[in-house]
Every structure is written in structure tokens, then in C-alpha cells.
Amino acid sequence: MDLGLKGAKVLITGSTKGIGRAIAETFAAEGANVGVCSRNLAEVESTTAALKANGIAAYGGAVDVSDAAALKAWVGDMAAKLGGIDVVVANVSALAIGQDDESWEKEFATDMMGTVRLVNAAMPYLEKSAAGAIVTISSVSGREVDFAAGPYGTFKAAIIHYTQGLANQLAGKGIRANSVSPGNTYFDGGVWNMIKDNNPELYKTALALNPTGRMGTPQEMANAVVFLASRAASFITGTNLVVDGALTRGVQL
Numbered sequence: 001m002d003l004g005l006k007g008a009k010v011l012i013t014g015s016t017k018g019i020g021r022a023i024a025e026t027f028a029a030e031g032a033n034v035g036v037c038s039r040n041l042a043e044v045e046s047t048t049a050a051l052k053a054n055g056i057a058a059y060g061g062a063v064d065v066s067d068a069a070a071l072k073a074w075v076g077d078m079a080a081k082l083g084g085i086d087v088v089v090a091n092v093s094a095l096a097i098g099q100d101d102e103s104w105e106k107e108f109a110t111d112m113m114g115t116v117r118l119v120n121a122a123m124p125y126l127e128k129s130a131a132g133a134i135v136t137i138s139s140v141s142g143r144e145v146d147f148a149a150g151p152y153g154t155f156k157a158a159i160i161h162y163t164q165g166l167a168n169q170l171a172g173k174g175i176r177a178n179s180v181s182p183g184n185t186y187f188d189g190g191v192w193n194m195i196k197d198n199n200p201e202l203y204k205t206a207l208a209l210n211p212t213g214r215m216g217t218p219q220e221m222a223n224a225v226v227f228l229a230s231r232a233a234s235f236i237t238g239t240n241l242v243v244d245g246a247l248t249r250g251v252q253l
Contacts, residue, residue: 004231006031008131009082011075013065013118014092016043018190019137019182022218023089024051024058026226032087033057035078039064057082065092065114066106075121085125087229090115090136090159095191097148107151115159119166132175133229136163140183140244143252147202156181160240167238176237178228183244186215212245 010027014020015036024034028051036047037060044060051058059081063074079085094110096103115136126132141148142156159179166177184206186192192215196203207215224243227233242248 001232003030003226004131005226005229008032008086009035009079009084009129010087010089010229011035011078011085011118011122012089012091013037013063013071013114015089016040016047016060018187019185019218019221020089020091021047022222023091023225026219026222027087027229028054028056028058030226030230031056033082034059035074035082036060037063037065037074065118066094066109068113068117071114071117072121075118079122079125084128085122086129086131087133087135088118088122088126089225089229090118090134093137093139093152093156095152097150097152099150104151107155111152111155112158112162116162126175127173130174131231131234132170132173134163134166134170134175134177135225135229136160136177136179137225138163138179138181138240140181140242140248143181143240143242144248144250147206164238164240171237176228176233178233178237179240180221180224180228181240181242181244182216182221183242183247184210184215185218185221187218210245210247214245216243216245 010032012024015024016038033056041062048058048060061074065071094106096106136159138159139156141153163177163179
């Protein structure tokens with residue numbers, strides 16, 4: 001299937017490792033030009049160098065998405081270098097599950113407002129695109145109550161609501177908006193790798209909940225994101241695609 005992404009201009013936040021890196025690599029493999037960011041400049045530089053091996057244009061910047069001015073400046077810089085924006089993927093998370101004020105504030109600033117501000121900054125460019133698309137990364141914790149109930153689960157649920165609202169509001173402009181809710185995703189250096197090493201009982205319990213007997217991979221999450229952003233999904237908007245290997249039990253209405 002031709003996803004129709006060759007030459008597309010794509011921005012992905014939090015895109016130097018894990019799911020975000022896999023998303024950037026998959027877009028690049030489809031011939032899209034990409035803009036990436038993370039808080040670590042060295043990781044940004046190594047990621048853009050690797051992405052360019054696909055024969056595409058890749059740019060990046062060191063950005064903390066909770067910094068409104070820095071995020072807006074990065075979007076403008078990437079749009080100038082790429083010659084516009086067709087797709088934005090809001091991927092960053094603070095991964096805060098504590099019940100203290102700081103955890104709530106981090107999740108709001110990073111997950112919620114990082115998503116809202118990315119979309120707002122990119123909107124003038126998306127409106128000029130012939131195939132504008134927004135993909136936000138939520139979580140199964142936004143669908144069901146689990147050990148991450150609290151700030152993480154709350155704002156991941158809010159992101160689904162926000163995205164479906166965007167889909168309705170932007171349909172007349174030809175801009176699609178969808179969310180992807182990954183299940184537990186394992187990769188070296190990721191949160192589940194750390195849990196496996198530091199809290200093996202929690203890891204064992206989480207693994208046992210999935211009927212497949214395993215966790216997902218960043219590539220499996222990236223495949224869903226890139227499909228939803230592509231022309232192959234041209235009539236899909238306002239959906240929340242759960243990619244969890246049947247982990248969640250609730251019926252999504």
C-alpha cells in the first residue's frame with residue numbers, strides 16, 4: 001500500500017528514542033521529510049544524521065515542550081527549513097504518576113499543554129497543507145484505571161477528548177486529527193526496562209495482564225501513527241486507535 005507520504009513535511013516531538021524515534025524513522029522510510037526534537041541536543045544531532053541516511057531532509061532542535069516560547073520557536077524553525085508542515089505528532093510525556101502537586105503540574109505542562117501548543121503553533125501551516133494531519137499520543141491509561149491513575153492517566157484521557165474535538169472543528173478545513181493509545185511498550189532504556197530492573201514484581205504483573213504474553217514494540221506503535229497520518233487514512237478522523245495486544249478490557253464506545 002502506498003501511504004502517499006513521500007515529500008510530506010512532518011514534525012514529531014520527543015523523537016530521539018523509543019516510540020518517538022520509531023515514528024520518525026518510519027516516516028523517513030516512507031520518504032517524508034522530518035523535524036525532530038528532544039531536550040538533549042547530542043541525541044537530536046545523532047538522530048537527524050541517522051534519518052538523513054534514508055535520503056530525506058531531517059532537522060532538529062533541543063526543546064523542552066513545556067516551555068511555550070521554545071516550542072513555538074522550534075515549530076517555526078522547522079516549518080521554515082522544511083518549507084511548511086503537513087503532519088504533527090505530539091509524542092512527549094512527563095510520565096508522572098505521583099499524586100503530589102509537582103506531578104500534576106508536570107503532566108499538565110508537558111503532556112496536555114505540550115500537545116495543545118504544538119497544534120496551535122503548527123495550525124497556520126497545517127491550514128495551507130493539502131493533507132494536514134494531527135496525531136496525538138495518548139495511552140491505555142487514558143482509557144482504563146490502572147497503576148498510572150492520577151495525573152498521567154487523567155491527562156492522557158484529556159488528550160483523547162481534545163483530539164476528537166479538533167477532528168470535529170477542523171474537518172471543514174481538511175485537517176484530520178486522531179490519537180493513538182499505546183499499551184505497555186518495551187524498549188531498552190524505556191520505562192518498562194527500568195521497571196523490569198527495579199520493580200520486577202510490577203513488571204511480572206503487567207506482563208501477565210496481556211493475553212499475547214508480551215509487551216508491544218516502538219515499531220508497532222509507529223506503524224499505527226504513520227498510517228493515521230497518511231493519505232491511506234484519508235477518511236479516518238476523530239478516532240482513538242488502541243494498540244495494546246488486547247490488554248484493555250473495556251469496550252470503546
